Amino acid sequence: MTSRRVFFAAMVAATLASPAWSQAPTEELRVGVLATLEGPLTSLGQEAMRGVRLALSEANNTVAGRRVTLFTGPTNATPDSAINAARRLIEQDRVQIIIGPVSGTEGLALVQFAKQNPGVTFINGTAAAPEATYRDPAENFFRFNADGVMWQAGLGTYAFQTKRYRRVASLVNDYSFGWAQMKGFSLEFCRAGGAIVERLWTPLGTTDFSSLIARIPRNIDALYVMLVGADATNFITQYVQAGAPVPLIAGTNTVDQTVLATLNRPRLREFMMGTPSASPVVDDWTNERYQRFVASYRKMFPDGLPAPASAGLGYYLNTQAMIQALGAVNGDLSGNQARFRQALASTVVDGPAGPVRLDENRQGNATIFVTEVRAAQDGRLFNGFVQAFPNVTQSMGMPREEFARLGVPARDTIQCP
Amino acid sequence: MTGSLSPKWTGTAFLAALVLFPLFATPFWIVQIGAQTMILGIIALSLVWLAGYGGMVSMAQLVTAGLASYVVAYFGVQSDPALGLRLPWGLNIVLAIAAGTAFGIAVGMIAVRCFGIYMIMITLAIAVAFFYLARQNMGFFNAYNGFHGIRAPALFGLNLRDPIAFYYLCLLCGVTLFGFVVAAARTPFGLALQGIRDNPRRMQSLGYNVAVHRVLAFGIAGFIAAIGGVLRVWYAGSVSPGSVGVGSSISILMIAILGGMTHPIGAFVGALLFNLIQNFAIDFIDRERFNTMIGIILLAIILFMPSGLVGIADRLRQDDKRGDRPPRQTAPNAGKKSPNIREGNHP
DSSP states (O other): OHHHHHHHHHHHHHHHHSTTTSOOOTTOEEEEEEEEOSGGGHHHHHHHHHHHHHHHHHTTTEETTEEEEEEEEEEOSSHHHHHHHHHHHHHTSOOSEEEOOSSHHHHHHHHHHHHHOTTSEEEOSSOOOTHHHHSSOOTTEEBOSOOTTGGGTTHHHHHHHTSOOOEEEEEEESSHHHHHHHHHHHHHHHHHTOEEEEEEEEOTTOOOOHHHHHTSOSSOSEEEEEOOTHHHHHHHHHHHHTTOOSOEEEOGGGGSHHHHTTOOSHHHHHHHTTOEEEESOOSSOOOHHHHHHHHHHHHHOTTSOSSOOHHHHHHHHHHHHHHHHHHHTTTOOHHHHHHHHHHHHHOOEEETTEEEOBOTTSBBOEEEEEEEEEEOTTSOEEEEEEEEEEEEOTTTTSOHHHHHHTOSOOTTSSOOO | OOSSOOHHHHHHHHHHHHHHGGGTSOHIIIIIIIIHHHHHHHHHHHHHIIIIIHOOOOSOHHHHHHHHHHHHHHHSOOSOTTSOOOOOHHHHHHHHHHHHHHHHHHHHHHHTTOOHHHHHHHHHHHHHHHHHHHHHOSTTTOGGGOBOOOOOOEETTEETTSHHHHHHHHHHHHHHHHHHHHHHHHSHHHHHHHHHHHOHHHHHHTTOOHHHHHHHHHHHHHHHHHHHHHHHHHHHSOBOGGGGSHHHHHHHHHHHHHHOSSSTHHHHHHHHHHHHHHHHHHHHSOTTTHHHHHHHHHHHHHHHOTTHHHHHHHHHHHHHSTTSSOTTTTSOOOOTTSOTTSOOSOO
C-alpha cells in the first residue's frame, strides 16, 4: 500500500517536473518545430526533423551558452492542423521561436497566425508558397529557403532547349505549392516557345490516378508532373503500369529522395532514369561544402534517406539561420525579440549550396540545380547534377514590378497557348 | 437525500465554476481548452438534439457548421485583399446562421425518409460530398487554400479577439443554446418529436405530420451548428477543406458518444474530454504515436461506458433514488424504434 502511494507521488512529481508544466529556467531556449508527421506528407515531415536535428547537433544543441529544448508540433499538411499545433506550442509549451511548417498552404495560414502573435519569431521550414513572403508579409516571419517558383529555375529552358520538348501537358497537386511550381516551370517553358496543351489538377492525397492517366493527351512530347510525397509514388507506379506513353518532367518533390527511395521495382527505376527536374538539392554535386553536408547527414542518420531531400535542406538552413542569429546577439531575446530579429534579417547563412541572405521581405535567395535522375552502382536512384544557378531571387531575375504583373500563382497563371 | 446534491445545485456550482474559470487560467486553458470545448460542444449539441430527442443520427452537423464558417469568410474580411466581400459583421453573421439553418433543412429533406443506419449513411455521404466540393471549388470555397486571417469583430469597445472576451462569448452561446435545447424539448413540438422518435407510426395515426417534424428538427440542429461554425471560424482564424474533413465529422460523433446522447449536457462533457485527450495525449507518449493513444482511450470509453459519461452519472443517480427525474421530460430514452447506436439508460 505504501509503495503504491510512493509510486503515485513519484508519478505526480514527475508529471509536474516535466517541461510542459514547469516554469522555464532562464538559460533554456524553447524552440518549437512544426512538421507533417501525419497524412500524405509524412515522409517529408520526418526528413524535416532530420534537418533540424542535424543543424542543432552541429552546434552541440547549445546556442550562446543556452541549451536548446525542442518541442514538436505534429501537423497533417492542412492549414488547420498547423495553426492548432502552433497555438499549442506557443501557449502550452511556451516556445519563443517556431521553425516550420512543411507545406505551402500551412505556411500561408501561419503567416496570418504570425501577425496575431508578434511576441514569437517564426522561421519557415520548407513551406514554399511565394505569397507567404511576397504580398503582405508578416514582420516576424522569416524564410531562408527558396519558394516553389524559385525551385523550378532553369527547368523550363532545359526541357525546351536540351530535351527538345515542344508540347507538354501537366499533372499537378492542386494547392498553393503545386500552383507555385507550375508557375515556375511555365514561366521559362512558355517564354522559350513551348506549349502547355492541357493542365490536369488533382488534390493532395490522391491515391487512384487511373482516371487522370486516361485524360493525358496522346500527342505530347512529355508530361510535367508535380506531385508530392505519397501521391508521387502512387502516380509513378500506376503510370508505369498503364504503359507510360510519354516521358516525365518532374517537379521538385516528385523526384525527391523521399519518393525515389520508395521506387524499388526495376521497371519503375528504369522508367524514371533521365527524368529532368530542378531542386535546391542535388545528390552528386562535387562542391566541398555540399559534400560535407551530405556526409554529416549520412553519418547522423544511417537509416535516413540516401541523401538529404529538399525538406531536410530547408529545415537545416532555417535552423542554421536561427543558431547564427542567436549567436550574434548572444542569445538575447528581450524587448520582443527585436535585436534577435534584426540579427536574423541581416544573417548570411553558410548554406551547403552557398551563402543565403534575405531580401526586404525576409525571403532568402538560393542556388537551384537542374538535375536528372540517374542510377548508382547498386541500382538505387539519385538526382544527378546537370547545371547550377546561383543566387536565384524571388522575382526570378526579373524586375519586381514586372514579376508581380504575372500574378499570384493560381491554376491559370501563365498560359501558353 | 444527503448523499448527493440536487441537479439544480450541481448545475449552479458548475456554471459558477465556468464563469470564474478565466480568472485563474492561462490563455491556453481559456482559449484552446475552454473556448474550443464550448465550440465543439455546441456543434455536438446539435447532434445530441437530433439523436437524443429525434432519434436521428446525422453525420452532416460538422459540415453544416463548416458552411457557416465559409459564409463568414466569404462575405467577411480576411487576409487576401482580392477575396472577401466585406459585409458588415452583423449582416454576415445573420447570413451565416441563415445558410446553416437552410442547409440543415435541406439535409433533413433528403434524409428524412431514412431511419437508423441508412440515415447515418446518407448524411455521411452529404458530408463527404461537401468536403470534396470545398476542396475542388475555386469560386466559393477557394479550393485547398480556403480562407485565412478571419477575425472576430470588435464591438461596443469590446474586442472579441481577446481570449477572455472570446471565452465568455462562447460560454454565453453554449449556455444559451443548452437552455434552448432543454426548453425546446418540453414544448409541444419537442414532445411530439420525442413521440415520433419512439413510435413514428402511432404519431402519424394520431395526426402528426412526421416528416415535417423531422425536417424542422434538422433545421433547428442546423441553426445550432451554424452558431458553432461562426464561433469556430473566429477561433481558428481560418477555414479550409481540412476543417470540414470526414475525420472532423467523425470527431463530432465521437464527442456525442463520449458524453452520451441521453442529455444535452453530454455534448459539452464529451467535448471537454475529447479536447483534453487531443491536447495532452502527446505529453505522455512518443510524438509520432499519440494518435494511437487517443484511439485506445476512445475505444476503452466506448467499451466500458456504452452510454457515455452522462449515462454513468444517470445510472449512479438512479441507483441512489429511482425516479428522481422523469425520464420522458428531461432525459430522452432510447425507444424501441429509435436507431440504436446509443444505448438507452432505461432498464
